[in-house]
Amino acid sequence: MHDFNYKDKELYCEDVSIAKIAEDIGTPFYLYSQKTLTNHFKNFDEAFSAIPHIVCFAVKANPNISVLKLFANEGGGADIVSGGELFRALKAGVPAEKIVYAGVGKTNNEIRAALYAGILMFNVESSEELIRIDEISGRIGIKARIALRVNPDIDPKTHPYISTGLKKNKFGIPIEEALESYQTAMRLTNVEIVGIHKHIGSQLTEISPFVDALKRILRLADNLKKEGINIKYIDVGGGLGITYKDEEPPAPKELAKAIVPLIKGKKRDYTLILEPGRVLAGNAGILVTRVLYQKKSGRKNFVIVDAGMNDLIRPSLYSAYHNIIPVRKKPIKKFKADIVGPICESGDFLGKNREIACEQEDLLAVMSAGAYGSSMSSNYNSRPLIAEVMVKGRDYHIIRKRQDYEDIIIKEEVPSFLR
Ligand code: LLP
Numbered sequence: 001m002h003d004f005n006y007k008d009k010e011l012y013c014e015d016v017s018i019a020k021i022a023e024d025i026g027t028p029f030y031l032y033s034q035k036t037l038t039n040h041f042k043n044f045d046e047a048f049s050a051i052p053h054i055v056c057f058a059v060k061a062n063p064n065i066s067v068l069k070l071f072a073n074e075g076g077g078a079d080i081v082s083g084g085e086l087f088r089a090l091k092a093g094v095p096a097e098k099i100v101y102a103g104v105g106k107t108n109n110e111i112r113a114a115l116y117a118g119i120l121m122f123n124v125e126s127s128e129e130l131i132r133i134d135e136i137s138g139r140i141g142i143k144a145r146i147a148l149r150v151n152p153d154i155d156p157k158t159h160p161y162i163s164t165g166l167k168k169n170k171f172g173i174p175i176e177e178a179l180e181s182y183q184t185a186m187r188l189t190n191v192e193i194v195g196i197h198k199h200i201g202s203q204l205t206e207i208s209p210f211v212d213a214l215k216r217i218l219r220l221a222d223n224l225k226k227e228g229i230n231i232k233y234i235d236v237g238g239g240l241g242i243t244y245k246d247e248e249p250p251a252p253k254e255l256a257k258a259i260v261p262l263i264k265g266k267k268r269d270y271t272l273i274l275e276p277g278r279v280l281a282g283n284a285g286i287l288v289t290r291v292l293y294q295k296k297s298g299r300k301n302f303v304i305v306d307a308g309m310n311d312l313i314r315p316s317l318y319s320a321y322h323n324i325i326p327v328r329k330k331p332i333k334k335f336k337a338d339i340v341g342p343i344c345e346s347g348d349f350l351g352k353n354r355e356i357a358c359e360q361e362d363l364l365a366v367m368s369a370g371a372y373g374s375s376m377s378s379n380y381n382s383r384p385l386i387a388e389v390m391v392k393g394r395d396y397h398i399i400r401k402r403q404d405y406e407d408i409i410i411k412e413e414v415p416s417f418l419r
Contacts, residue, residue, distance in 0.1 A: 004033065004286055010328050014034070021288070030369065041070075045076075060085065079277075086119070148197065153175060154212050156200045202241075205247050206250070233270065242371075282368050286365045287350075290361065303338070308343040312373050327364065328363065387401060
């Protein structure tokens with residue numbers, strides 16, 4: 001479900017030739033399809049239309065302001081984890097009353113900024129954070145709306161680095177302690193309890209962990225009600241997976257079919273908050289890179305491209321698979337090669353043992369790179385952050401310029417003793 005397709009033998013994004021963009025702006029660059037992003041949002045949003053809900057895009061997946069604005073224009077909110085993400089979301093025009101704020105290490109300044117902005121709620125991850133928020137709220141005279149992020153101890157069956165809902169993970173408050181924490185929150189004068197939050201992990205390809213976790217959370221909500229604590233929002237986090245290779249994750253409507261009945265018609269008068277990241281942006285973006293050289297080392301072939309692990313770290317960090325395809329299909333023989341970047345690390349690869357048909361100067365498309373691609377990139381090896389481009393129909397728009405070398409060093413200063 002995306003809009004990157006071959007026309008004849010050439011890869012297009014919607015109605016724009018990718019080779020033409022590369023010719024105009026150089027490589028490497030991230031490329032997003034407006035149509036795919038919009039369709040993904042609508043499809044997700046409509047799946048939950050039977051109950052009151054807010055789709056809060058997980059900004060960390062793709063924080064480009066244009067991407068955030070696109071979702072905001074469709075009625076979306078934002079799930080943020082830092083002051084920087086708050087700044088971006090507000091800049092993009094996301095209404096503060098649709099912003100939820102998670103993260104285990106919120107600083108005083110970040111809490112203050114979110115209170116002044118008037119966000120929908122803080123997803124509080126520890127008792128100490130709860131006390132801190134209460135103190136700051138009291139000091140500045142703005143009541144904080146809060147949910148407690150509860151760790152339901154459910155195995156999401158995904159990569160250990162992106163699983164978050166197990167006791168051994170650093171996130172949230174253990175479910176057995178949640179009732180007590182809510183009672184503590186009740187006694188605080190500057191916070192208003194409005195919700196429960198959970199997020200168990202990312203790239204989930206099965207429905208059952210979502211259902212099991214939600215059932216636990218709803219049981220907690222029922223118990224809170226008995227204690228006179230009435231909440232309005234059930235925030236189920238994000239985590240729905242996508243197809244990178246041959247995964248068959250449930251569609252949003254299948255997920256909705258499994259979880260909506262747990263709320264609707266059960267006297268559970270809640271507004272559902274959803275925090276999808278990857279499922280909205282992942283397959284709506286690609287990384288376009290050019291082949292610099294090819295070489296052989298013993299029996300191994302290497303295709304060296306101009307994008308590296310600083311641009312897309314997922315393969316190096318999680319052994320993640322991203323399909324890599326030629327932008328122009330050529331009638332040449334395929335061979336097996338590692339597709340590697342220019343960085344001085346053996347872990348700098350985009351794909352290993354891939355069947356590929358390409359030559360020097362050819363363009364390659366690294367697929368499914370719209371989520372946790374650009375957002376996790378860095379200046380390692382003093383490489384400028386690359387351009388980001390969005391296609392709409394027959395036109396393309398640069399939504400982030402490529403950095404130059406001056407941009408990289410702009411905040412650096414040489415102390416007087418070195419001058
Ligand atoms: N909500 C919370 C509280 C989260 O921590 C996350 C992701 C999301 C929502 C969105 O999850 P999604 O729908 O995108 O799965 N860098 C890793 C993924 C880390 C996810 C962190 N939290 C990767 O490249 O796979």
